[in-house]
Amino acid sequence: MRTTTHTETVVVGGGPVGMLIAAELGAYGIDVVVLEEKDATSARPKAGTLHARAVQALTRRGYLGLPRSSDAPVTEPFHFAGMPGLTITVPAAEPEPILKRAQADLEREFEARARERGATVLRGHRVTALRQGPDGVEVVAEGPGGEHTVHARYLVGADGARSTVRREAGFTEDTHPATVSAMMGLVRLTEPDKAPRGWCRTERGWVIAKPVRDGHSLVRTLDCEGPHPDRHTRATVRDLRDEASRIAGYDIPMEDALSVTRFSDFTRLVRHYREGRVFLAGDAAHVHFPIGGQGLSTGVVDALNLSWKLAHTLRGTAGEGLLDTYDAERRPAAQRVVDNTRVQLTLMRPAAELDPLRAMVTELLALDETRRHVGDLISAQETVYPARSGTGSRWEGRFLENMTVSGGAEPRDLTGLLSGTRPLLLLSGGRAAAYGESARGWAHVLNTVVASPDAALPCDALLVRPDGHVAWASDAGDLTDALRLWFGEPR
Structure with missing residues (x-):
């Protein structure tokens, strides 16, 4: 039997990355279909570590429900290339730096959230072909009831290292052969x-x-x-x-x-994360030696980066070129993971001639500055996205630390304010009213909050993306220009 479905977005691959994308799109009211080859979530041990940036971003989106760690920075020991001495530190008021959670458990949690939000999850469906046109994509899958065709405006391939979407859509890639x-x-x-x-x-x-x-x-x-x-x-x-x-x-x-x-240590990184109306996320886009538990976290942040941009594009509230920022932001981040895992594997090779190098790295990890830098690298807390405005703001592209924004009987912090779907315009100081007036044309998009006088905002005004990164700050550029750039024309 042959059946056909029309939807706004089709996600191929129902692992944690694909299910998270479906859950996020569902939060925006986007019609989404997930095609997953497996009949049920596999209990086989896979990834089990979520690093600080992924934990922080998921908490802001309302998934983990983790409490603040403390009112002071928290440090947790980790390892680098199997050597002790590394620590991962998070700012005050963020969750603990490392979350141990089985990949299968995350997949189940994200799938439940996706279904609650209206996503259609079709398990036991193996994709056999896809075609892309100027207005959409067509995906053909074999399922329990026969051939199923899905027509969608966009497709996201989150179908793992052996991605059918990557192959069928013609993504080019850079690879390094296995050596171990x-x-x-x-x-x-x-x-x-x-x-x-x-x-x-x-x-x-x-x-x-x-x-x-x-x-x-x-x-x-x-x-x-x-x-x-x-x-x-x-x-x-x-x-x-x-x-x-x-x-x-x-x-x-x-x-x-x-x-x-x-x-093995076979490594792959696609040269572009987008081909027309087709996107890749997670292991479909990047594969590396799994040292340091970075793969799952990288895929989770891919999902959170792409989802809000895709949702705004489908709803007609995206600035020109917004979807292209996914590749510009996430591919360099994956390259950093690929590079540091190759460095770690080099240090792990047991050859005696590497002993002096290992000894030197151990000495360097004893230094506070080195330990903090490497810890931020492994946990992706050093990730700063490239500025789009060209105005040189020192805050644009950075991940904004959690803070109390408003006091009173029910104090609100940044994490709670970002749990909805809207980007956040934070205002403080004497120009708050003027900035609020400038943003009136984007009231259909923004959640505008005037911070209490004792809030520790770094600028008089900040535009914070749904994934927690700063899109614009008042230390450079015009607010209305930034709003047009990110969220299109005013109403």
Whole structure:
């Protein structure tokens, strides 16, 4: 049987990135269809770390419900290339720097939110073809009921590293071939005292073991001698045991594997995140060695960056070229992740000649400035998007730290004010009334808030995007020019 659906946006891929995009578009009232090949969310261990910027951005959008960490900056230890000494620090009033949350749990939460907001989620649908025209896209999928065709104005490919959308839409890419072989398994260690604790490097590679739940441990191995001859060969608990034991130099008994997978350091980054009416997000756009838990966070921020721009475009409240800023902002951020993971893998190679380099990096991580810089890099808190106005504001493109904006019986902070769908115009000082008058033509778009006198705004006026980044600040340029640039003509 053949069926046809017409919608505003189709999202291919129902992992956490695709479901988050659907949930965000649904919040704006956008009609969206999700096509996902799997019948249900996979419980196989994948990513399990959300870093500070992703946590902060999701909290602003009302997903995590996390409390403020404290009234002072909070620091949490992490690692760099398996070496201790790194710390990740967040400003006061932000959530804790690192959130451990299984990818499968996030996917379920985002899917539930997407469905609540009216998204149509079609599981068991494998995309077989797509065609793009001047006014929209057509996606063909095979599902339980036969062939299903979806017509949409825009398409987002969030269908993972082996993306059908990336291939069918003709995205060009830069790649680096695999040079190492790695494995990961959720297993029961029958002699836990024999297993290494934490990160263990030998002259043959790495074994990392961590207890998780129900008597099982997450065991990972890294063999730097070369890639596996056939990475897609099904891995078994015996394979993982043999590899871990060989690298460690002694037997590490294990059984009862809930999952065992292979991976490598194969790297891919598409040259553009947009091809006409087709966009890529998450692993469909960027793949890298999964050190430091940065992949899931990068995909989450991709989703939050693209969704509000796509929604405003579909609603006719977007400035010219708004959708092009997605590529301009998110591809450089992914390049930074690709580069730092390659650096970390270089430091992890067990060759003795790298020992002086490792020793120097360890010394550098002992310095406060270096530790803060690298921590901000890993957690994406150093990301500043390029300015569009050309006026040289020192705030434009930066992520605005959380702060109390208005006091009284029910104080409001920045995080709470951004949980809706509207960008935020924050005003303070003697010119608040004048700025408010200038913005009247965009009242259909903006949430305008006059801050209390004791609010610590960095400028008299700030235009804050739904994803938490500053679009305009009063230290440079005209407000009406900025509003036109981002949100089109006034009404």
